[in-house]
Amino acid sequence: MNLYAIAAIYRFEMARTFRTLVQSIISPVISTVLYFIVFGAAIGSGIQTIEGIHYSAFIVPGLIMLTVLMQSVANASFGIYFPKFLGTIYEHLSAPVSFLEIIIGYVGAAATKSFIIGMIILITSSLFVPLNISHPVWMIALLVINCVTFSLLGFIIGILSNNFEQLNLVPMLIITPLVFLGGSFYALEMLPSFWQTVTLFNPVMYLISVFRWAFFDVADVPVFHSFLATLVFSITCTTIIYWIFKTGYKLKN
Amino acid sequence: MPIISISNLSKSFSDGTNALDDVNLEVNEGEIIALLGPNGAGKTTLISAICGLLKYDSGRIKVNGYDTVTEYRRTRKLIGLVPQEIMLEPFETVYDTIRFTRGMFGYPENKELLNNILQKLSLFDKRKQMIKELSGGMKRRVMIAKALSHSPKILFLDEPTAGVDVELRRDMWNVVGSLKSKGVTIVLTTHYIEEAEMMADRIALLNKGQIIFVENKESLMARMGKKELTINFQSPISSIPEALSKYKLALSQDQFSLIYSYDNKASRTGITRLMRDIASTNLILQDLKTSQSSLEDIFVRMIRN
Numbered sequence: 286m287n288l289y290a291i292a293a294i295y296r297f298e299m300a301r302t303f304r305t306l307v308q309s310i311i312s313p314v315i316s317t318v319l320y321f322i323v324f325g326a327a328i329g330s331g332i333q334t335i336e337g338i339h340y341s342a343f344i345v346p347g348l349i350m351l352t353v354l355m356q357s358v359a360n361a362s363f364g365i366y367f368p369k370f371l372g373t374i375y376e377h378l379s380a381p382v383s384f385l386e387i388i389i390g391y392v393g394a395a396a397t398k399s400f401i402i403g404m405i406i407l408i409t410s411s412l413f414v415p416l417n418i419s420h421p422v423w424m425i426a427l428l429v430i431n432c433v434t435f436s437l438l439g440f441i442i443g444i445l446s447n448n449f450e451q452l453n454l455v456p457m458l459i460i461t462p463l464v465f466l467g468g469s470f471y472a473l474e475m476l477p478s479f480w481q482t483v484t485l486f487n488p489v490m491y492l493i494s495v496f497r498w499a500f501f502d503v504a505d506v507p508v509f510h511s512f513l514a515t516l517v518f519s520i521t522c523t524t525i526i527y528w529i530f531k532t533g534y535k536l537k538n
Numbered sequence: 539m540p541i542i543s544i545s546n547l548s549k550s551f552s553d554g555t556n557a558l559d560d561v562n563l564e565v566n567e568g569e570i571i572a573l574l575g576p577n578g579a580g581k582t583t584l585i586s587a588i589c590g591l592l593k594y595d596s597g598r599i600k601v602n603g604y605d606t607v608t609e610y611r612r613t614r615k616l617i618g619l620v621p622q623e624i625m626l627e628p629f630e631t632v633y634d635t636i637r638f639t640r641g642m643f644g645y646p647e648n649k650e651l652l653n654n655i656l657q658k659l660s661l662f663d664k665r666k667q668m669i670k671e672l673s674g675g676m677k678r679r680v681m682i683a684k685a686l687s688h689s690p691k692i693l694f695l696d697e698p699t700a701g702v703d704v705e706l707r708r709d710m711w712n713v714v715g716s717l718k719s720k721g722v723t724i725v726l727t728t729h730y731i732e733e734a735e736m737m738a739d740r741i742a743l744l745n746k747g748q749i750i751f752v753e754n755k756e757s758l759m760a761r762m763g764k765k766e767l768t769i770n771f772q773s774p775i776s777s778i779p780e781a782l783s784k785y786k787l788a789l790s791q792d793q794f795s796l797i798y799s800y801d802n803k804a805s806r807t808g809i810t811r812l813m814r815d816i817a818s819t820n821l822i823l824q825d826l827k828t829s830q831s832s833l834e835d836i837f838v839r840m841i842r843n
């Protein structure tokens with residue numbers, strides 16, 4: 286293992302984060318607070334409670350997931366796309382670095398960053414509503430797993446993208462809708478039964494459901510299903526990465 | 539054992555361009571070898587293949603005895619690359635970017651060494667500046683500093699002086715000179731044949747993806763280089779005198795001089811006899827001058843053939 290190379294990439298990516306502190310940390314936090322005010326205070330005053338949980342508290346896990354998933358994808362995809370765009374990828378290709386080490390560097394940094402953002406949102410939320418986390422260890426573990434998996438997904442998107450449009454396309458057309466329709470702001474049973482069925486095909490719903498379970502000990506779908514979905518999703522991303530690595534696809538002529 | 543050995547290397551791009559065609563080349567440790575050839579000859583492609591920037595179709599590359607594909611960790615660690623184009627992260631400082639490269643090559647930060655490199659390339663004062671604030675010449679220096687950050691044993695310079703000012707060019711050759719004296723092997727490509735002539739120990743000529751020849755610079759010049767003796771007279775001569783007709787002489791356009799071509803490696807150049815015969819005519823000498831054809835002349839001739 287070329288640990289110094291992993292550290293170099295990680296350090297570079299984290300430096301990029303802190304260079305753009307406003308854009309990368311403060312802005313997701315502000316938008317979360319806005320969601321909180323709009324959904325929690327405005328709409329929540331009409332809904333009161335879901336499954337016995339105060340609505341303002343109910344949306345916290347979904348809000349964290351929403352931001353964390355989008356941030357993971359955005360960070361990792363930009364992280365690896367930029368060296369391709371600038372040509373500085375020549376260094377990654379000519380250095381004694383394996384593809385795995387490059388992934389650990391970029392995905393590690395992207396995941397770290399979104400984990401920090403997730404924690405900031407959690408702390409910010411707890412200023413608005415009292416939160417009692419039922420399974421704190423699971424909560425942290427799930428957060429970490431999702432940060433990593435979605436950073437992997439972002440890394441894949443960054444490698445496959447040929448231009449900035451493509452880079453934004455997948456997050457905009459696929460991930461954002463999946464996250465919004467994955468039950469961030471409502472319980473599955475609040476939907477008409479047809480949409481309930483449709484939502485069962487949304488992988489993000491499982492992630493949010495189990496994350497909410499870690500908070501409040503209630504879930505839309507059986508926890509086991511959620512774990513299975515998380516596993517399948519991670520394995521899929523890893524397989525794609527492995528294939529890109531094997532073929533050198535889009536990295537080497 | 540050569541430090542780089544390339545055998546039967548071929549590469550065509552997906553658009554069908556045959557960029558390298560059965561290339562065989564050995565580079566000796568400690569030498570400076572210049573890859574010359576017209577635009578599109580395959581020089582950059584060859585360097586990229588050695589450094590791991592692209593996949594090749596067939597053939598084999600060994601660096602220090604190790605295969606560059608299966609044992610890439612061993613081979614790449616020895617290599618520093620300065621690509622043809624400037625490619626840098628604009629929002630990073632000069633120091634950070636060379637520390638990054640050193641890290642990528644598997645070494646911990648070494649402030650003294652990195653600052654030393656920056657000093658040699660007149661970058662030390664700019665070490666805390668962001669790359670985007672630097673001029674083009676300075677950026678090129680940064681590219682070189684990056685390549686040197688892990689003290690490579692082999693340095694690739696792909697057209698290092700294309701569009702570079704005189705000062706940087708001089709600094710660059712100073713750096714190259716001092717690296718050579720430390721035993722670093724240097725592979726460079728250049729358009730400026732005078733540079734190859736000045737710096738290189740050996741010259742490889744590429745054209746259309748093929749190596750036309752690889753040869754020691756001196757022996758190349760000697761073998762290929764014709765010498766010319768220009769004999770100036772005090773007054774013009776209308777035609778070559780009868781007494782000199784057995785020599786291969788050309789009359790200059792202004793008719794003031796005769797030009798004698800000879801092979802300077804031949805045991806007898808014929809100069810002594812020629813001068814004696816000239817003395818027997820009534821021509822009065824004004825001046826003598828010899829000149830040797832440059833590598834450029836040689837290559838233009840070779841590529842035309």
Ligand SMILES: Nc1ncnc2c1ncn2[C@@H]1O[C@H](COP(=O)(O)OP(=O)(O)O)[C@@H](O)[C@H]1O
Nearest residue numbers: 538551553555557576577578579580581582583
């Ligand atoms: N990525 C690429 N895709 C297609 N053709 C390429 C690519 N890179 C180089 N070539 C072609 O390969 C040939 C050799 O190019 P190159 O190695 O850059 O030449 P040189 O460095 O000697 O000028 C040229 O015909 C060039 O157009």
Ligand SMILES: [Mg+2]
Nearest residue numbers: 581582583622
């Ligand atoms: Mg070139």
